[in-house]
Amino acid sequence: MVVRREKGAPTGSGGSSELEKYAEKRDFQKTPEPAPGVAPRDDGGPLRFVVQKHAARRMHYDLRLEADGVLKSWAVPKGPSLDPAEKRLAVHVEDHPLDYAGFEGVIPKGEYGAGEVIVWDTGTYVPDEPRGAEFESRAQAEQAIREGEAAGKIAVRFFGQKLHGSWALVRMKGADSKDWLLIKHSDDFADPDQDILRNERSVLSGASVGDIRSGRTPDPEYQTVHPEALSGARASPFPSDLAPMLPSLTEKAFSHPDWIFEPKLDGIRAIALLQEDSVRLLTRAGNDATSRYPALEHDLAKLDREIVLDGEIVALDDSGRPSFERLQQRMHLARPADIRRADQTVPIVYFVFDVLYADGYDLRRVPLQQRRRLLESSVTSSERIRLVESFAEDGETAFEAFVGFGLEGIIAKRADSLYEPGRRTQAWLKVKATLSDDFVVVGWTPGVGARAPTFGALALATFDSEHNLRFVSTVGSGFDDRMLQELRQRLDALVTNEAPVGEAPASYGPIKWVRPELVVEVKFNQWTEDGRLRAPVFMRLRDDKVPAEAVGSVLSPAPVEVAPPPATAGVQLVMEQLDIRGENAVLEVDGHQIKCTHLDKVFWPAANGHPQVTKRDLLKYLAQVSPYMLTHLKDRPLTLVRCPDGMLGERFYQKHIELGLPKFVDTVRLYAEHTDKDGEYVMCNNLATLLWLGQVAALELHPQYARVSPEPDGYHLGTDFVGSEEAIEASLLNYPDFVVFDLDPYIYSGDEAKGEEPALNRIAYERTCEVAGWVKELLDSLKLTAFVKTSGKTGLHVFVPILRQLDYDAARSACETIGRFLLRSHSKEVTMDWTVNKRTGKIFFDHNQNVRGKTLSAAFSPRLAPEASVSVPLRWEELGKVYPTDFTVHTAPARMIEHGDPWAAILDAKNDIHGLLGS
Known part of the structure; x- marks a missing residue:
């Protein structure tokens, strides 16, 4: 979603009177809570939400949604639940000022709401009524919240650090009732078996309510992360470019306490370089793709810091799964008008999983687990920019869950791994539900029957360690009629008399050679002992990749004993x-x-x-x-x-x-x-x-x-x-x-x-x-x-x-x-x-x-x-x-x-x- 704040947006019905109620209840000479003021309204960016845990006379949670220049607020006595069958009471209370979103501390005895407060969760949100709706501007989103409040039903999608997915606030009977219900919608983030409240620490400071009460210092693991404090960080000029670190292929999922696991996303790998007002998106091949994704450029600029991120540009289908086919519809567009239309018809998301540079410090020699902490404190998930979730230790369960959701597999990463630009390493491993790899097309065999006008099979090769092309197999299945015709047209333009590889075995028949310029992805059962593909099936063209990237993968064994993390x-x-x-x-x-x-x-x-x-x-x-x-x-x-x-x-x-x-x-x-x-x-x-x-x-x-x-x-x-x-x-x-x-x-x-x-x-x-x-x-x-x-x-x-x-x-x-x-x-x-x-x-x-x-x-x-x-x-x-x-x-x-x-x-x-x- 692209959200732009429009000048002159209304402040909301009763916004100022609600803040007056807030102020009347508090003595700002005694309480550290923020006083209402003229809070500067954002010129853009998504709407924010916050959930505060509040140990007042009774422990409860306060849900606050930014809209019309205030935080609309509900007190939730039992806190949010991930179980859609649970309907949690949420009492509508007075609006709070925007500055309250960052408030943590102790409200003194004798003051309204006396007790300890922490920021239990925070992030961004969008209206979600009707479900999955897109909003072209911030004003439209705020209008949807006003209408939902008036109608007694507010549906939202949270992009928090703890809360995710679709939720509803539903007013109980009675137009003037302040009693609402907070309900989790049934979606991929619902989990009746998970007690989300067991994660009791602040997402800002790492403090618990008990820490605030006793004056204890929060656990250092949760303290705000600064680049200069990370082991291995080096002061360095801003990089002009960076090649991504690449995972090796391994045969099966595994679990290990020293590894973390992320979903394997089907998109385009991209390094984002953010500097002052400049945003650049570099593909794996080093090409500048910024102009093709203006919505991403717009949202990344909102981060407003000098930082380099690693992630994947993904198009999602109607069910929220990555769709490379949809991405292909827009990845090669060049005309601005076509790209603007694609932003509406094929919206994309930048899924971020690593940070390589921040605020003057090169972070490539910082262990991954520390880079991840900095990333989580630096990037807040929004509609277009989302943090890739990671899971510790249990890679087998993660693999089953991701594949069950329709994803390709997992990426396993050693928690202590350093970032090695441009290298394929065994510190990162990819596990696919189906073995597949990229290959260079070096020729084709003649077709017969209905395939006579096109071709019978593509001849495939990979680059070896000496950067020489090596023939590996042919692939003749997996093509539809459209792809057969498109490939034949492109192959005709690449015909050559010189074989790009050594002679293929005679059993593959005569091959018409072409210049090695096309890359295709092929799935297969396994590599044979003589280096051929068993049961290959064409999957798709990879116009986003250059032939030099088609390096034959060797299956790495899944690790069972790994050296301990660096001290x-x-x-x-x-x-x-x-x-x-x-x-x-x-x-x-x-x-x-x-x-x-x-x-x-x-x-x-x-x-x-x-x-x-x-x-x-x-x-x-x-x-x-x-x-x-x-x-x-x-x-x-x-x-x-x-x-x-x-x-x-x-x-x-x-x-x-x-x-x-x-x-x-x-x-x-x-x-x-x-x-x-x-x-x-x-x-x-x-x-x-x-x-x-x-x-x-x-x-x-x-x-x-x-x-x-x-x-x-x-x-x-x-x-x-x-x-x-x-x-x-x-x-x-x-x-x-x-x-x-x-x-x-x-x-x-x-x-x-x-x-x-x-x-x-x-x-x-x-x-x-x-x-x-x-x-x-x-x-x-x-x-x-x-x-x-x-x-x-x-x-x-x-x-x-x-x-x-x-x-x-x-x-x-x-x-x-x-x-x-x-x-x-x-x-x-x-x-x-x-x-x-x-x-x-x-x-x-x-x-x-x-x-x-x-x-x-x-x-x-x-x-x-x-x-x-x-x-x-x-x-x-x-x-x-x-x-x-x-x-x-x-x-x-x-x-x-x-x-x-x-x-x-x-x-x-x-x-x-x-x-x-x-x-």
Whole structure:
């Protein structure tokens, strides 16, 4: 609905006399309630409503509707109910001034209505009589309220934070009766089983009536949110554009306490950039669509703040469901007259689900749950702008509800996820009721019979990771006559003699090739093992998308165990404490105290153009990368490399720490074969432990590849780790999460002293990257997902996550099998020889790292290299483009802030390698 306030609108019958009654009952020298005044009337925007919870002589709720410059008010003793069968008494009382909508506080004893008041809910509303009616102006809406009040029935649609949907106020018999009934209409927001009043806190302050009465500070979770107070917010100029973050496809709905779930809406993704009087709507492809949606531009401008929002432009059908077919009727209109007509015939809504920038602060590095709080306090739902509802934890129920309503499915988002512009990430997942995806049309096959004038089937392709088109299938069903004719006309204009893809299998018949410019959406049952679509059916043209967006989706597994949310608030506090100068400090971390000494001791001297690194620098680094690093350390016994006097001093390896451990350090007692004894191993499961390890000069952290936690795939394994080798062999710690490939270059720089290991040099590293690429090609051919990181020194580590079905011996055999296969074609470049002098000039493929108790450096662990370099996870496309010393204790945090952790979902991407071993 577009609402525009018209000058000269009447103030309403009896409006001023009603306010006089309000004033006569109150002494404004004693009560903090607002006095009537000449309240400025809005020049536009929707009508507001408020529900206040009022602990007067008897607890009740006050419903107030803005109309004609006042708040028309009803006292509801039992409060609103979502049960349409419940008819709640609502006593019509005097009008209140508009300023009363924001009133919270205590009305003093002896004054009218003495007691505590909170704003229980607030938002906007429109008249809803007749049901679903549209109002072209604010004056028409107010006229409808006046007529409804006179007739004794007011129907409204609420867009609040607690109250939604259609409601009615019905006057009881008697023209002068002040007794009305508040009734919830039967619609999608009705819920007889939900007691909405159990949500008792103010939507403004988070205070309860009890908080106001006792003077307690409201729960910080509900306090007004300011961008600068959010962890990860950075002062930044207003962005000129932003690409949206994209979800990966997963096969089924799931529930998880660390995830939230939103409906998947069928519309056009759009970033809204609001600055002063300027509004821009950018599509996913970066096109400016503002002029096509003037009603949205008008309503977004009412937000009147510098902000960037992410959302979906949606057209709704008559039942209130998203209709992409309706949206298609207007998405390509260009003439202003056509667009104005479309605003009447095909109204649209901007559903907002994220905020990326606000009031001078870039919020992309702020966790989603905090961004969501800011969004809810920044955007009030209205007819054209609505907040997407989110649901915590229970994704399976949310999926059933949304699909039952006729929606496509759900979007699942990690509550701690940061915003990664332009990236398809596993921190956001989409679950569809029917599998579908976008494909590029690369040709068609001839039609026969009735289809002879058009075509038989469309030839489809997707872009692979190298941005090459790959043929996937043909689709011949799902077309109506109109679409067949339209597509054939458009295809004729795109005919080419050059095939955009490699030859399609002969079984698909002759194909007439076209330039890859059209995108279609196709539903299907599943992907086959050879990368084809099973049972494809055409759904629609996607003129709103460009071919480059048609990237083949790989189903991601639904997460069952997810790394805990980043301790961003704790990180910020640590950074502030470490900024205070002084040799010694006591850090307050998550309720624990860590005594830190010699903070200015140099751990890495300046070298090779890189600055020195002190203990203070190390602790800052560990704090900054902790949200990423802890994921890779959790529940894993550690081997520590400790250097009390820095990397140039004495160093020693430490596995067992029996005494002097702080209470916050988790440990596991396990049998050690080399000592034939049980020993206490440290695990790093929290920020406090990570910082304590920095304080005790553990400069390198090496976790085992196996975990002590059985979740989610180890419940069949033992948890007894002590007493004997047999106990360990039957336990979780004998079943690794990974097969690891350690690639070490034995290509010397020429600067090494006799007997020294090869030093880092560019030729050696480039060769190592080349070998890693061959390893990936081999793993891809086996359909195994792999991850790569720098070792932090000279080599690379490739990790293949596996289900915990195979012990270390089997993992080592799998790695050796792949290594031997690689040697067949690359014997001049690769070696698996254990004789050191036979490795010279080659890359050593070390499969023997897959042994129980052996370790490699952790992701993000500093290394004892002169430059204070760090072992950093990479994206595969970065191989050969970055160098190990690009990532140091000083520089790596900025990379994490900018790009996140490419290994964040490594445990969600486990491979079944039984087939590789023939088992």
